[in-house]
Amino acid sequence: MTSSAHSAPAARAPHTFRTVFPVLALCWLAVFFDGMDVNIYGAVMPHMLDDPGLGLTPGTAGTIGSWTTFGMLIGALTAGNVTDWLGRRPMLVASVTLFSLGCALCALAGSAGVFGAGRFVAGLGLGGLMPLCLAMVLEFAPPRRAALMTGLLMTSYHAGGMAATGLGLGVAPEFGWRWVFWAGVLPAFIAVPLLLKYLPESPGVLLARGRRAEAEQVADRFGLPRPTEVEAPAAGAKGRIAAIGALFRPESRWATPLLWLASFCGLLLVYGVSTWLPTMMRANGYGLNSSVSFLMVINAGGIVGMLIAGRTADRFGAVRVSAIWFVLTAAGALLLKSELPLGVTYVVVAITGIWLFSAQVMVYAATNSVYRDSERAAGLGLVTGVGRTGAVVGPWLVGALAQNGNQSWGFTAFALAGLLGAAAIALVPLAIRIGRGGARTAAPAVAEPSRA
Template sequence: MGITKRLGEMPLSAWHWRLLAIIAVGWAFDAMDTGIVSFVLPKLMGLWNLSGAQMGFIGSIGLVGMAIGAALAGSLADSMGRKKLLAATMLIYGLGTGGCGLAWNYESLLFFRFIVGFGLGGQVPVAVTLMSEYSPDKYRGRMIVLLESSWAIGWLAAAVISYLVIPQYGWQIAFFIGAFPALWVIYVWKAIPESALYLVKKGKLQEAHDIVCEIERSAGIPCGAMPTAGETNVGKKTSFAFSQLFTGVYLKKTICLWILWFGLVFSYYGIFMWLPTMLVKAGHSMVQSFSFVMWMTGAQIPGYFTAALLVDKIGRKPTLASFLILCAGSAYFFGHATTWNEILLWGCLMSFFNLGAWGLMYTYTPEMYPTEARASGTGWAGACGRIGGILAPIVVGMMFTGPDKFSLVFAMFTGVLVIIGLNVLVLGEETMNKSLEETGGE
């Protein structure tokens, strides 16, 4: 039995949960860094006398870094290995986040936010690829959505830190706390293995076999036989040109994923990076706005768990499309909410469905490409998404010129979410319970 089949048919074990936990810590700090910025912006707006356009650029410059980091790290991970790139990108964004705490003016903060974005954008496609390649076929969707759920934990941590720490100790300390991944990377390097599927592609059968045997022992099953070159993809294509993403069976997949990523990232960063500021400008106090966002962030966690429950039962395509359409409806009503209860209800539902959709998107994307292109295909889709994220804060900054524009901004997000939901229904394909060989066309 080949390495891919052994990994795909493996029962879940403590080994899988440990790998998930290790990667999830880095993912949570990724979210915490992004969240801290959204809470720091209202403070800096007064402290540094920033305009709406300048605040938009603080959010967008990190996304420029994310786009470059996602494309570059994804491609490098397919040639150099998942583990090396995961560690390198984690170190970069950890150091960059610490640098944000040392920023002395608007320009220096922009520089450090670009560095942070480069590391964050690079980590995501590599981490999700590694987790996908070690997850059993039957549970792969659930494991990736659970990995993405750590984003909500990171955002919640950012909200708590911002609520409790920033008012008393200043905004810099929040960034210093967010620099923890620069230390966590030491443990990551020692604790996680290289992707066995990547090793097979590079002809390192013995090393891949040893790793899979360790997982099998953790699951309480006998170690499988050492595969021969004929039972694996050794000797087959090990490189994948960017242009191939737009040829043959990959063209439809790439178009679907790029539209999905662009729209979902646009809606997320446009809504959540501006949300505390928009609520303040709409007439709520800063304390009220932080409170609203904390509740909305908490709603993300059951959103992820619901997505994790459904993704391996009713499928990727119907679950993802449903979450996107329901998020669109919630965004529309949130934009027209006037009372405290309405803001809280529709805001929590919008957050529930939006972040559940993110977990589903991360499950879906790496399943579309073969091993030699999985990280780069995911990275380029992520890069396209970050373009949406770059534009979103700027667009919101230009549109939101007063409280009367609140409903207009969220009507725009409603339209975007409906479009990408229909995109999944029309162009998407179902991948539930299929091996990575089947879904990726290996």
């Protein structure tokens, strides 16, 4: 920072919620369409299974769900590194365009194989979008409000899930399941123009690409500290390798795999439930409309959960909140395995939604205080990317159980995933203390994950 008038604090906007709002709003819109796309498949799956022309079976449906999340795995692993070369805004636009294209392919599919290819293409875009939006919001978020901003962002995912369920209930029975997928093409015409016009580029990425003046202009406009060479992600292939290697420096070498395991469990729950909840509840004896409605109810609970978890984590720590939420999710999954009256089941589903989705999001929030600014994109990319293996396993596992008539065991699998996720995230602070104790060279101080 210089002493010139141009760089004086008075020339900068205050770093408040108001300054971050444009970034949060645009990322919220992008993640809304992400949530809509992910939940569309689960919302219309009962109708697709009843469509003889498509030739879809429960086993094939589970496999296709895994194709989607396998595409997301590739997209997430790629985006966290490629974004620092090409920029976060262009990659975000490419992600939205890609999953819109995948939805169009699904709507036109005449066979299960072509439909699966469409879901894979959509997955490539969906996988890249989430870590990009998270990295953007965390970079622009006011100090001590990272968890709250993350929670607010992720309410959009569940709003999108509720929109998908509404389409499944209102459009699919009357006009067929294909029209629901046509709705998934809308992001290319709504979100892409807005992102191109209004979303700023990351100051850190601009600085890494040699555009210092633009980086400082964006930082001043949004009330951010001006990025330094240390905070900027290094450019080039060597820089990307170095960024990944930095995730295993002494302070985080043990915390990193624990975050990966917690993310694996969280995403197994998120995508297993999003894909199979209506079909599992229908197998438990509930009617078709009620079974699909459960997906809307659990996403409504997810919105409430994000608001609660974000504020609670800013006070008590993202690690602590995530661990408790995972345990409560496990309890809810076991309750859903029981045969309960319809009204009670709706309540249990809603409450389980409060814990289930925000448990995973608080894993993301914890990474903000485990990794340095220059490591954030790579760290989030790998936490979400490696975690996507859980998103692959979840739909496949429940599909395999459903193929053999054992859908109810899916709830047991979800409960076990919740307990394992709780153990993994709860051990992160201990892992960082152990890493610090073993460090032999000085390193910049990193806040405890429990203070995220």
